[in-house]
Amino acid sequence: MLTQTLLSGLTAGAIYALVALGFAIIYNASQVINFAQGEFVMIGGMTAAALVEAGVPLPLSIVISIAAATAVGLLLAKLAIEPARGASVVTLIIITIGASILLRGLATLVWDKKIHRLPAFSGETPIVLGGAAGSATLLPQVLWVLGAGAAAVALLTWFFRRTLAGKAILAVSYNPLAAELMGISVRRTLAASFALSAALGALAGVLIAPIAFTSWDSGVMLGLKGFAAAILGGLGSAAGAVAGGLALGLVEALGAGYVSSAYKDVFAFLIILAALVFLPDGLLGRRAAERV
Amino acid sequence: MIVRSLVAILGLVFALPALAQAPIRIGAFLAVTGPAAFLGDPEQKTLELYVDKLNAASGVLGRKLELVAYDSAGDAEKARSYVKRLIEQDKVDVIVGGSTTGETMAAVPLAEAAQVPFISLAGAVVIIEPVKKWVFKTPHTDRMACEKVFVDMRARGATRAALISGTGGFDRSMRAECLKVAAKHGVTIVADETYGAADTDMTAQLAKIKATPGVQAVLNAGFGQGPAIVTKNYRQLGISAPLYQSHGVASKQYVKLSGDAAEGVRLPAAALLVAETLPEADPQKKVVVGYKSDYEGRFHQEVSTFGGHAYDGLMLAVNAMQRAGSTEKAKVRDALEATRGYVGTGGVVNMSTQDHMGLDLSAFRMLEVRKGDWMLVK
Numbered sequence: 001m002l003t004q005t006l007l008s009g010l011t012a013g014a015i016y017a018l019v020a021l022g023f024a025i026i027y028n029a030s031q032v033i034n035f036a037q038g039e040f041v042m043i044g045g046m047t048a049a050a051l052v053e054a055g056v057p058l059p060l061s062i063v064i065s066i067a068a069a070t071a072v073g074l075l076l077a078k079l080a081i082e083p084a085r086g087a088s089v090v091t092l093i094i095i096t097i098g099a100s101i102l103l104r105g106l107a108t109l110v111w112d113k114k115i116h117r118l119p120a121f122s123g124e125t126p127i128v129l130g131g132a133a134g135s136a137t138l139l140p141q142v143l144w145v146l147g148a149g150a151a152a153v154a155l156l157t158w159f160f161r162r163t164l165a166g167k168a169i170l171a172v173s174y175n176p177l178a179a180e181l182m183g184i185s186v187r188r189t190l191a192a193s194f195a196l197s198a199a200l201g202a203l204a205g206v207l208i209a210p211i212a213f214t215s216w217d218s219g220v221m222l223g224l225k226g227f228a229a230a231i232l233g234g235l236g237s238a239a240g241a242v243a244g245g246l247a248l249g250l251v252e253a254l255g256a257g258y259v260s261s262a263y264k265d266v267f268a269f270l271i272i273l274a275a276l277v278f279l280p281d282g283l284l285g286r287r288a289a290e291r292v
Numbered sequence: 293m294i295v296r297s298l299v300a301i302l303g304l305v306f307a308l309p310a311l312a313q314a315p316i317r318i319g320a321f322l323a324v325t326g327p328a329a330f331l332g333d334p335e336q337k338t339l340e341l342y343v344d345k346l347n348a349a350s351g352v353l354g355r356k357l358e359l360v361a362y363d364s365a366g367d368a369e370k371a372r373s374y375v376k377r378l379i380e381q382d383k384v385d386v387i388v389g390g391s392t393t394g395e396t397m398a399a400v401p402l403a404e405a406a407q408v409p410f411i412s413l414a415g416a417v418v419i420i421e422p423v424k425k426w427v428f429k430t431p432h433t434d435r436m437a438c439e440k441v442f443v444d445m446r447a448r449g450a451t452r453a454a455l456i457s458g459t460g461g462f463d464r465s466m467r468a469e470c471l472k473v474a475a476k477h478g479v480t481i482v483a484d485e486t487y488g489a490a491d492t493d494m495t496a497q498l499a500k501i502k503a504t505p506g507v508q509a510v511l512n513a514g515f516g517q518g519p520a521i522v523t524k525n526y527r528q529l530g531i532s533a534p535l536y537q538s539h540g541v542a543s544k545q546y547v548k549l550s551g552d553a554a555e556g557v558r559l560p561a562a563a564l565l566v567a568e569t570l571p572e573a574d575p576q577k578k579v580v581v582g583y584k585s586d587y588e589g590r591f592h593q594e595v596s597t598f599g600g601h602a603y604d605g606l607m608l609a610v611n612a613m614q615r616a617g618s619t620e621k622a623k624v625r626d627a628l629e630a631t632r633g634y635v636g637t638g639g640v641v642n643m644s645t646q647d648h649m650g651l652d653l654s655a656f657r658m659l660e661v662r663k664g665d666w667m668l669v670k
Binding site: 005009115124213252264 | 459486490491552
């Protein structure tokens, strides 16, 4: 039973991690926590599901849905965040909350209020681990989620550490004015970060939909759990987002399996509270030093 | 001056017959948007459809029907203010609505105080227990669903059952009712697990159930995506005990979401779901087939039991008005309470002073998923 519980935690954790990654990118660029991140996930899942239902092949649907979410991310940055340039971070965060409500409303109009599913990428036959007695099973789709999460972390780490564009995003985050003076367009950097995190969110949505389904409001709770995972791992750190997501999933599963499933979420949020008090920068966040 | 008074007199003359023929006002408050939209949306459509149909067939008591509907969005506070408006401003003759139990319970004190007949479309037992003078309801209760499932478990020789439910209002209410009536049907609940509304994986809870010795059947109380995930995880873990779902997922959507994993799952549901496969002799056959073809013909989407609840609510009210021969509220209420043998989409309704729902276990059919479709058990 322990193996199965751990695998269950891994499944949920991989999903949280993927959502948490999206928070990291926009936070890196603007210190803004984008509460519409869950909606990017939803848009990815719903677009792909609608296309597959309409008969479009799965790989093409995935590409289109990621492109669609990227466009939405760009529009969000252009139409909602950019006009409020110069406003405080809190104002921008509130704008993203408004955007998330708008996107959910639009989703009910564009699609419907039903729950949809995507076919699993490589079948639904569970992979059996261990012997017959203590056997545990895992869905192949979970491996896709984990693989994509690992690939995303590697790519993002490379992007932020090794490329000019990535470094520009970090520079804007540290000091927008200085970055602007160095010839970095803050406006474009912000738009790029929204586009990138929307694309990542949509990818998460597509990968999650075969396991947890998708509906117009599925972004709310996924966003919340992803946010919690991002906080736990340390905001702004890609590896931290994944560590936070996996830790959150494992704590939840172990709590549900060995104590009581009624208090599953309680354990998760207790861990986050503890992290905020004792490790305010998260498991892997950069230690910020306040200059006095 | 003369012209003006003439106009006034003429106006009065023409106004009088119109007054005598004032429409019967049906008030509704439904969760057309928001999280319970899957309930309110078909309910609203059904009410519109049948008010139009009744009006096309010369109305009720020689008067037209007028639907006054508000969207309470699943919010009890909104429901309260809309019901207030229905009673005080719109002066409706009867209220049909309350998609969720929360909305209904917010409206109950208002309907009771204003003495307006109120037919709720929500599920929980608390709406009609204890009996409230002006409040009726059309859907089956969660207690009946539990009893139907336990009876079927016993028939298959299972006495030790595990329960897994969500943490939403519907799930919790059904879980409590199931725990209450299990002993009465000789079933012992040996495991009792829960999951959150947005959980993406329930294998941890199910692994615990699998590890519990002697589980002979599992019942999942819940609606939405949770039960579909439970079903998939259940097959993933290869648990061999039969799995039961609740009437909360009695829609094709559940079968579609769960895919092959749903094969063999049983659940209690209204006759509407299996309209075509009902035997000709079934008393509900004509009603459910008629409603299904009306609804699907007009809206081009699959019929749901929730819309059926609204159909029953409206028809019970119309039926009571016809028997009372008036729309006087006290008479309509008495006629509602005296409803006998009304055949609706939810079952055969026999109300009494003790029972403001009037359904028995025969209203539920035990269905099994076979090859992606519903099959009547027995």
